[in-house]
Amino acid sequence: MTKRPQNMTILDVARLSGLSKSTVSRVLSGAPNISENAKKKVAEIVAETGYQRNEIARSLRSGRTGVVALVIPDIANPFWADVARGAQDAAVNEGTSILIFSSDWDPVREKQHLQALVKSRVDGAIINPVRDGLEDIEQFNLPIVLIGSSASRFPDMASVSSDIEQGVALGLDRLASSGLGLPVFLVGDNERSASERFLQAVRRWAAKRNVDCSGLIVENGEYNVDGGRAALERILATHAVPRAVFAANDLMALGAMQALRNKGLSCPDDVAVLGFDGIAAGEVTTPALTTVAKPSRQIGDEAFRLLMQRIEGGQGDRMTLPCTLYERGTLPARVNEPQPALMD
Amino acid sequence: MTKRPQNMTILDVARLSGLSKSTVSRVLSGAPNISENAKKKVAEIVAETGYQRNEIARSLRSGRTGVVALVIPDIANPFWADVARGAQDAAVNEGTSILIFSSDWDPVREKQHLQALVKSRVDGAIINPVRDGLEDIEQFNLPIVLIGSSASRFPDMASVSSDIEQGVALGLDRLASSGLGLPVFLVGDNERSASERFLQAVRRWAAKRNVDCSGLIVENGEYNVDGGRAALERILATHAVPRAVFAANDLMALGAMQALRNKGLSCPDDVAVLGFDGIAAGEVTTPALTTVAKPSRQIGDEAFRLLMQRIEGGQGDRMTLPCTLYERGTLPARVNEPQPALMD
DNA sequence: CACATCTATGGGAAGGTTCCCAGTCTTTTT
């Protein structure tokens, strides 16, 4: 068991191996034009002494830290945890570490995080901006990849997002195939822009399908289970019982299911429920939640790759990933033929 | 809008303010014995130029990075995400950032992470060791706080864990109060030591209550929903239908509920199910999962505090946090008076 | 043979901060 000497430096390795610090440094960072002998000698000493490069000194000189930041609204939200997991898995292969910041939907806190992140000199950042106007985001001259729906507000920046329009169409087509009309909609408070995009996609779908959507019923709520329950309860109190509910995220959809149960309404027989996210918790309810799934891990994974490209000086473009339908138990069976795919 | 000059250093601030770099440094780090004039002057220049200290250079000289690591099995597991959230919230107030590593229950990957973590010179680490024998953990002379059940294996290290014995007793007493006998047990594969501690707590409870536990039925499974379902299915295939199931974690409990539903057994009427963790997903099932909740956020929070103490040179002791019962719908009503609390 | 090119190495500087020590000036103590 070699003990880890605290104050070993590259100079000690140089001395012990009879080489110069420059050569040792080159061996350690895999530079070309090194003799076999030097490589062997250094490897030997390193194995013997357990020397480890001081990453901080390295960063100071080279300007790179090997750390990237991930700024998301809430790590305790399963969707974001999945995104984080995807990024993490991609990062570990590159020897990069991930600094995670939860902004808790709080613009002030997000701002603090952004500053902390610049201060700690990360190599780049993957950000889901909660603030509707994060105008100064371009001011940080730092490689950044945006994730989530706000990406569209910054057309010049690299981004990875799920295809909301396609996902919404997928969900609405599925509802239509069960012979249900336009559902009522539950959307989150926290991301005004995300909600707008969602509803915009709904209107666009309606236009294409020649469905009248003038009387759209939309209720806002907090982006969690309780928020979804409360939102649907408000609808039930003021409107006729709808045939279907489409929530802009799974947590709210789960809340909607609770609201139905509390009212003694059966799902899917009385009211169908459709979610949007694809979180694991949707599998364990009774019935299990049918939902339009975003490719959460893949978003994290691709965002990380794109970020690495940008850090290495590449351009890094905009990426839109398709959603898929997790067909489970909260929708009645199909009665119609599925509509043929639309051409744009 | 002040632009962020790239190459401003403390020397520039010194020059512009007519002070020496030493004095500027002292002002910036809030050292004592500075004239009001110097403070004002520096504040002025900083405000004017938007100068930010280079944290890397700072770290190199001072040896502290303002970053701590959190090593957990899986960030996508809601329990661990909650722990992370607790630690994160505590950290943000101290101006500390958190580097999150998911080991994915893989000892090899954990080892990699531990090395990465030492290399990146974090100030300390909060670790839930997955390896049963992480013997060399003490070798890192780095402030460490252990979380989770393996803490007991390292009696000399600071740790925060939930009181498994108390939690198990809480659950078993609750089952007893519904007139149910000893349940069958579902435990996870991944953490052998955790499972052992859980079963040990069961036996200890049985001894105190004079309950015969010689014929304990225990099934192992993967630490997730599918694992729990499969484990209970194996029991159902080989034994009489039990009156109650006690899973060592919530995900497996949710799986158990699925297994029951698939068999056409009603919960809680035919079989009661009790979980252990207190994750949010347990609220949305039908019926909602009754469970012994660990104080997950608080664990993260206290672990972070303890770590800060240790980093500042303090001792940092061992902390055990009590579990609470989330009384929901998967247990039948109580029929007996609750047993009086035991004295140890 | 003279010259250019390539390979392998070494030494000094730089990166931006904090820490230590010394020094000045003012205030308190004996």
Added chain:
DNA sequence: AAAAAGACTGGGAACCTTCCCATAGATGTG
């Protein structure tokens, strides 16, 4: 009045690496 203590400031060294430039020998080319 002299000495000691305190308040405040400045300069050099240190932290540990990588980067740049110079050098020496080996190899190739006309």
